[in-house]
Amino acid sequence: MPWVVGILTAVVYAALSILRFRRFTVTSWDNAIFEQAVAAYSRFEAPIVPVKGPGYHILGDHFSPIYAVLGPVYRVFPYAQTLLVAQAVLIAISAGLITALGTRYLGGVVGSIVGLLYAGSFGVQSAVVADFHEVAFALPFLALAGAAFVEARYSRVLLWSLPLLLVKEDMGFTVAAIGVALWLAGERRRGLALAIAGVVAVGVVVGLVIPHFNSGDTYDYTGALGGESGVLATLAAEPQRKLLTLALTFAITGVAALLSPWAVVTVPTFAWRFVGDNPYYWGTEWHYSLVLMPIAFVAMIDVLARRRRLIWPATVAAVVVTAVTFVDSPLTTLAKAETWQESPRAGAAEGAMEHVPDGAYVESDLGLLTHLVTDHHVYWRGTVGDAVPDYIVFDAMYSEDDVVEYGRRTHGTTYTVIFDEGGYVVARRGGAG
DSSP, rough: HHHHHHHHHHHHHHHHHHHHHHTTOOSSSSSHHHHHHHHHHHTTOOOOOGGTTTTGGGGGGGGOGGGGGGHHHHHSHHHHOHHHHHHHHHHHHHHHHHHHHHHHHHOOOHHHHHHHHHTHHHHHHHHHOOOGGGGGHHHHHHHHHHHHTTTTTTTHHHHHGGGGGGTTHHHHHHHHHHHHHHHHTTOOOHHHHHHHHHHHHHHHIIIHHHHHHSTTTSSSTTTGGGTTHHHHHHHHSSSHHHHHHHHHHHHHHGGGGSSSGGGGGGGHHHHHHHHHHHHTSSSSSSTTTTOOOHHHHHHHHHHHHGGGGGHHHHHHHHHHHHHHHHHTOOGGGGGGGGSSSSOOOOHHHHHHHHHHHHHHHEEOOOOTTTHGGGEEEEEEEGGGGGOOSSSSETTTTTTTTTTHHHHHHHHHSOOEEEEEEEEEEEEEEEEOO
């Protein structure tokens, strides 16, 4: 069953991601950012990401060197979809690991159900439709560290926790929380050492490493904690939304996860999200709950393995809650005919891209940003800075500007419209010749 669940998860989420990409479904600029970084790694170059701004070094934004391992894969398969499939595979690996853990301790039937509940959890689904993010690399390590915790193999907990420090800077606090879980399990020396290591790592990365690569010699997200309102006021903002996120995270485990010391590993992620001044952090959308899912389901297995009378009540409750979250969820779109069909605007989108030669320097809004990155040097209109692109590609759904006037005003030069169809407009620098 671990293999079945893992392969099924990979196939379903890869299909969902690729179908969304094929339909030009726009989520954000993130996939474009990560593709530019991975493409640079594949050439053994510094991860400069023009989408974030001319000359922008991505390690000056977030410390996530781990996805450089995708460089060789991207060298062979240089497509935006490569990152989407890679994320599906990472999720699938964690799903297989959690299913394996569940079947060992809860039996084949319940263990398989738990693995499927994890694979279909709201945090995983929301992350997939938000396109690729580096935090997907945390899932296998969290599953492996959690499995080692359940098995009381505490040296292995340390072994699998440390790579999390390469996933993202905030993972240092998650590593510290794993140390706290070890402390609660009676592993005082190891727990204290890991907690200290995690906090120190955050200090070094946020205080020294990221500012070194940042053009402003700083960490750009320090002010996000509390924002202008302050930490306490931000924490108190929209309490219903935050409580729903908190409750749902544990409700999908039949609330069993709350009884495990491993549940403490969720605390840092909830903490920075709820005191962050970005409302997107507070809800169940986007990818922000992704790392919470393996933690919660490992905690569930940990409890049910020790309190076997709770196995079926918790499992049934988890199935019911998860079934509710499936209403109008991303996975249900696979049952809709339009998901498998081309977008009505696909022809116009492809026509627009055909008018931009490979290798050209292009400025784009969100409309075709992720589709242009593979074969072009792409800037986003919001961070183009002083770069002067050869082409401007706008989608009327995101940019209402007259592209010729925009080019003259923003770049101080003349642009000529060479394509205008289906809401997509392409303008080339220079005259009509």
